[in-house]
Amino acid sequence: MLSIFFHIIHWKRLLYFYFILFLLKYCLINGFGFETTLSFFDLGILVSSGVLIIASGYLFNYFYRKQKRNVKFPVKKAKEYAIIFAFLSLVLGFLLAFKIHKPNYSFLFIFGVIYTFFYAKKVRKKTFFSNLLLSFIKSFTILIVCWFDLPSNLSSSQWDLFFKLQIIILIYVVISFLSNIIREIIIDINNINSDNNFKHKTLPILLGRNRATKIALAICILVCLFVFFIAIIYVENTYLFTTIILLGTIPQLFIIYKLMTASSSNDYIFLYKLSNIGYFLAVLSIPIISYYIKHAIN
Known part of the structure; x- marks a missing residue:
């Protein structure tokens, strides 16, 4: 059951997301003689919030696509975990936004959760546009780190x-x-x-x-x-x-x-x-x- 759950949330992609953002922070933001907004701990909070949003999206998607089929992982459990992950992502997002004294940034996490929910609910079938949109989100989400981690x-x-x-x-x-x-x-x-x-x-x-x-x-x-x-x-x-x-x-x-x-x-x-x-x-x-x-x- 646990292996099926990890397969649903695409755990390898989530680990890659962690890895690439920390790599960019270490290689192309940190160590150039100036201080930036986020410490590595703060970045961990930001990335964890993002990972939870992505995982909740995969679980919501599983719930809406599989609810009328015989599946190995219960769809109701998937929905429950999706809601829990979305809530935890908001908690971490709000915590980070207030920690760095940018409370308005919390709206970004709210938008992320709402968008993920409606995307999973409305987009049931693959299209070229949905693939294009996912490719865009996968890549340009990286820029959020640059937005949060500005120097002073x-x-x-x-x-x-x-x-x-x-x-x-x-x-x-x-x-x-x-x-x-x-x-x-x-x-x-x-x-x-x-x-x-x-x-x-x-x-x-x-x-x-x-x-x-x-x-x-x-x-x-x-x-x-x-x-x-x-x-x-x-x-x-x-x-x-x-x-x-x-x-x-x-x-x-x-x-x-x-x-x-x-x-x-x-x-x-x-x-x-x-x-x-x-x-x-x-x-x-x-x-x-x-x-x-x-x-x-x-």
Whole structure:
């Protein structure tokens, strides 16, 4: 029963959410000679609140989709846990907002809980728009940390450094958003038959497998060119340039090649695994770039 519960709330995704936000805080916000609003304890409260909201969303979604079917985990229990998690997320959110003397920030947590509830209730079937929206939320939620964790009493040179760090974070967020779209399209192409049985309106069902593959390919080429031109135009250091090419551009080129030759279900399963590896390499580049900025520039 416990394993089913953890499967419903996608515990691996929640752990990844914890990991990536603490990684960004440590690598691209902390340790640059200026103080910011959130301590690591405060960040733990913020991320825990976010994780509880996400988990409650998964449980609400399970409740509304499975209530008329025979399932292994009781739907009423799922609803009870969803309400408890949503309440705890609000408690933590309010606690943090008042702790950092920003009580108006508590409305953000209220909005998050309300949005999660209505999304789970109204969106019963997968569509391309719902996948697009989820990809956006997965990626741009990271910016909430930047919003909460603003620095204070900065000199002009420190503001300049902080602005550049925010640009780097934004670049990662945009790449993450586009990469999530590619991954969702790959998943939907592989699941096209089962999705069609459940009357979902995913991109492969609406446009066909070949056109969906071409769209994923076009986005992948866009990501590859975006990363490459950033490296060419803005990066002067050879070490940093090599890191971006090895961990950013080359994996994308391999994914592009596999998308161009993919035809079977096994090809798309391999592409999904390959996109996860590309994601891991992109995350790996964060501490490497951070180390260079902290020790080579400063």
